[in-house]
Amino acid sequence: MTQIDRLRALGLFDSRVPRYTSYPTAPVFTPQSGTGFQTQALAALDPAEPVSVYIHIPFCERLCWFCACRTQGTQTLSPVESYLGTLERELDLVRRVLPDGVRMGRMHWGGGTPTILPPEMIHRLAGAVKAVIPPADGWEFSVEIDPTMVDRAKIAALAGEGMNRASIGIQDFDPLVQAAIGRIQPYDVTRDCVEDLRDAGIASLNADLVYGLPHQDEARISATVDQVLRLAPDRVALFGYAHVPWVSKRQKLIDEAALPGDMARYRLSELAATRFRDAGYAAIGIDHFARPGDGLERAARSGRLRRNFQGYTDDTCGTLIGLGASSISRFAEGYVQNAPATAAYAQRIEAGQLAGTKGHVMSADDRLRGRAIEMLMCDFRLDRRELRARFGSLSATLDPTTALIEERFGDLVTLTDDALTILRDGHAVARIIASSYDAHVPEGVRYSRAT
Numbered sequence: 001m002t003q004i005d006r007l008r009a010l011g012l013f014d015s016r017v018p019r020y021t022s023y024p025t026a027p028v029f030t031p032q033s034g035t036g037f038q039t040q041a042l043a044a045l046d047p048a049e050p051v052s053v054y055i056h057i058p059f060c061e062r063l064c065w066f067c068a069c070r071t072q073g074t075q076t077l078s079p080v081e082s083y084l085g086t087l088e089r090e091l092d093l094v095r096r097v098l099p100d101g102v103r104m105g106r107m108h109w110g111g112g113t114p115t116i117l118p119p120e121m122i123h124r125l126a127g128a129v130k131a132v133i134p135p136a137d138g139w140e141f142s143v144e145i146d147p148t149m150v151d152r153a154k155i156a157a158l159a160g161e162g163m164n165r166a167s168i169g170i171q172d173f174d175p176l177v178q179a180a181i182g183r184i185q186p187y188d189v190t191r192d193c194v195e196d197l198r199d200a201g202i203a204s205l206n207a208d209l210v211y212g213l214p215h216q217d218e219a220r221i222s223a224t225v226d227q228v229l230r231l232a233p234d235r236v237a238l239f240g241y242a243h244v245p246w247v248s249k250r251q252k253l254i255d256e257a258a259l260p261g262d263m264a265r266y267r268l269s270e271l272a273a274t275r276f277r278d279a280g281y282a283a284i285g286i287d288h289f290a291r292p293g294d295g296l297e298r299a300a301r302s303g304r305l306r307r308n309f310q311g312y313t314d315d316t317c318g319t320l321i322g323l324g325a326s327s328i329s330r331f332a333e334g335y336v337q338n339a340p341a342t343a344a345y346a347q348r349i350e351a352g353q354l355a356g357t358k359g360h361v362m363s364a365d366d367r368l369r370g371r372a373i374e375m376l377m378c379d380f381r382l383d384r385r386e387l388r389a390r391f392g393s394l395s396a397t398l399d400p401t402t403a404l405i406e407e408r409f410g411d412l413v414t415l416t417d418d419a420l421t422i423l424r425d426g427h428a429v430a431r432i433i434a435s436s437y438d439a440h441v442p443e444g445v446r447y448s449r450a451t
């Protein structure tokens, strides 16, 4: 049996498992009555511990067919301006319950298209956040950048507010692939954007790529990797295209017949990964790459790599405050998700209520399983000693599952009393292995495929 056949037999091409940017995953969250949990969690924050802040901007000028993000198309700024006002009111509600002195260690603007905001709105939003949660020394401010929706004035405004990390959406540079996913973005436009970001002093750049797109083949993805290497990003995220038209109606515009098959898709991911490794990037977790010395690479080397809603991170803040429609906050006690639809979110805020409508209170078992899954997703290694030290006898509840993993995944893992380690050949099924520890399998939810 070849290695591919072995992985196929283990469900590589059939399994639909979460990406585990949280545990439990968002589909498990249950409706919340009232905002008591969110209010208490915010009020209980320790001002000595910096927090992360995420702001969701759910607007795009174009709606790319492949994208499953929560966003809406707009050709005018009027809904964006109105949303900005709602964000300011949400911040005011947060200010009323937050203890004095809480500082921001990180801020991330995602979407949607944060760079749809013109310079004056960038300053207004950044100023509103900083007035409620001032930045801590050495804070990081990252923004998702759409190269077709940004100019020097917007970059200057973001840099002026402290942006020091930019994440550039690329996906694929091939014109045929771009046309097939409804996202035209010439290489020259992206290159100019990268130059403008560097000229503005943005030291750290991330490039987002996607494999498994329609018409992608080895020559096309290889050419895209060549072009990306010329841009010399510090980090690369290489996500598998998740074809979930039952979740994202836009994806019905994608020609399914042009999607690469199982084997082709796997080869695309392996080819791109090999090219980045050969170019000197360190492989980080299941789908990221980073230059030696980059914060993500250092975190991976020293066992400090973590998962959050953006994927892999070296963020050490224990609390994430999510603002805006659909944003998720993470507290020591559990998760809270704001109303997903922009109108419902705005209605809550206008009624003077925090916008959390769903959530999950973490049990000790959730914390144990969440850490186990995070270890496998980040380090390909379940450190049983760490779990015993942290969770005591509760950690033994994982042992039957660990034994089953050894039985099922045999030569792809090694098991000792200290650790369960996924070997290099098994990295492609790390998500499937990690999902063995998931005790919350929501009914009726269909995740994207494991590779």
Ligand code: SF4
Pocket: 059, 060, 062, 063, 064, 067, 068, 069, 071, 111, 112, 113, 146, 169, 183
């Ligand atoms: S890829 Fe970006 S620009 Fe395109 S629809 Fe998604 S969020 Fe909007």
